[in-house]
Amino acid sequence: MAKQIAIIGASGYTGAELIRLIATHPGMEIAALAANSKAGQSMAQVYPHLRHLGLPDLVTVDQIDFGQIDLAFCALPHKTSQEVIRDLPKTLKIVDLSADFRLRDADEYEKWYGNPHSAIKMQAEAVYGLTEFYRDDITAARLVAGTGCNAATGQFTIRPLIEAGVIDLDEIILDMKCAVSGAGRSLKENLLHAELSEGYNAYAVGGTHRHLGEFDQEFSKLAGRPVQVQFTPHLLPVNRGILCTSYVKGGAQAIQKAYEMAYADEPFISVLPFGETPSTHHVRGSNFVHIGVAGDRIPGRAIVVTALDNLCKGSSGQAIQNANLMLGLPETEGLMGVPLFP
Structure with a gap:
């Protein structure tokens, strides 16, 4: 059975890129899409190029039943992301695409991003998501922090x-x-x-x-x-x-x-x-x-x-590569598509 996936922040570019890639992924199925500012809309309204996929409508985060979700991608801006992730179930596997869990030192995070970190314990738990260099740690992780592109x-x-x-x-x-x-x-x-x-x-x-x-x-x-x-x-x-x-x-x-x-x-x-x-x-x-x-x-x-x-290997493709490892799927699954040229 395909792994059930939620995407939080599905109305942004990285959210749309996640959907594009998961649409042909044999081991993942999109079960929930959240975008608080566009809740109630269909993905066809937000991104017409995705209208053929039969995707669930956009909802708010608190409307998702995470008990039915194997892994959530969080594609929200920094600061917002840590506040949302902090309140998600503690057993849920998460790949965060924001900057909120990339830096191990909370003082360094505040220096570069201008606000104190509000999920310090989770920051200590997060694994840095540069797959080729942290593969073993990512495989065993619950929370992975995607890198900047x-x-x-x-x-x-x-x-x-x-x-x-x-x-x-x-x-x-x-x-x-x-x-x-x-x-x-x-x-x-x-x-x-x-x-x-x-x-x-x-x-x-x-x-x-x-x-x-x-x-x-x-x-x-x-x-x-x-x-x-x-x-x-x-x-x-x-x-x-x-x-x-x-x-x-x-x-x-x-x-x-x-x-x-x-x-x-x-x-x-x-x-x-x-x-x-x-x-x-x-x-x-x-x-x-x-x-x-x-x-x-x-x-x-x-x-x-x-x-x-930048949207694929630099963000959403990297996120799926990490999720494959976290879910016990082949690392390359869903990601071997040929580049677009011209």
Whole structure:
């Protein structure tokens, strides 16, 4: 029998992406959809492209009978998410797509997100949801905290290089180009078509982006000493995708070998032949990551380009990959769809 799934926050982009992926998942069935602001509406009203699926209507969270649910995805904004999850049944398996349980230190959470954490005990219980590096912990977890999409992209790039000891940890630059869907579905003036199209801009410049908290936490833990990277995101007028160009100090061939060894058995991560670099077109709509390495004209330096789909591998696809492990299903189930091209 298929596992019964609830999606809380189903009216946002990541909620819709969860529905798209679960619709063809042989081991999961959507039993309940919650979106308090749109309760009483059908998904066809909120997202017409989903009208053929025969989905349950949207309800409020308190209308869901969680006794019939095997796992809930929570796709709500930070702060709201912890308040909702705190009141869910203590036996319910949960994958949270917000930022509320990503940072292990409550002071760090308050520093980056501006409000005290209101579910400290649950924060201590949460497992960080970067599947390829926390697979065993995720399998045994009740609560998994999905990563930030930029944070996932940067970690797929840098973690194997820290583990292999092939780069200078004080010389890491992450330059990311990010699709507008990463900002969510809420109306914002700077995301209007006339404001965003035909342009390209950096944001959160100078080390203010919240995903730096994840980089600091994960890279420093892995290295056994403080590691701080330079990270600047740029907003692109496209719907999906992240392209990260990383500048590191280390031998390009050693870096290529480190990736090939780290990801040899990973079904969703492809290391390209040396000298080739990916495009966001190559992973659009999929749970795949493409990584390419090139040498620089300056000896002892390398450039790494990483591409993934922010809504899928960066968020909802990653969430389903984690849920598969938590529910005892094959990790790749429902996620092997071919990227959309063109």
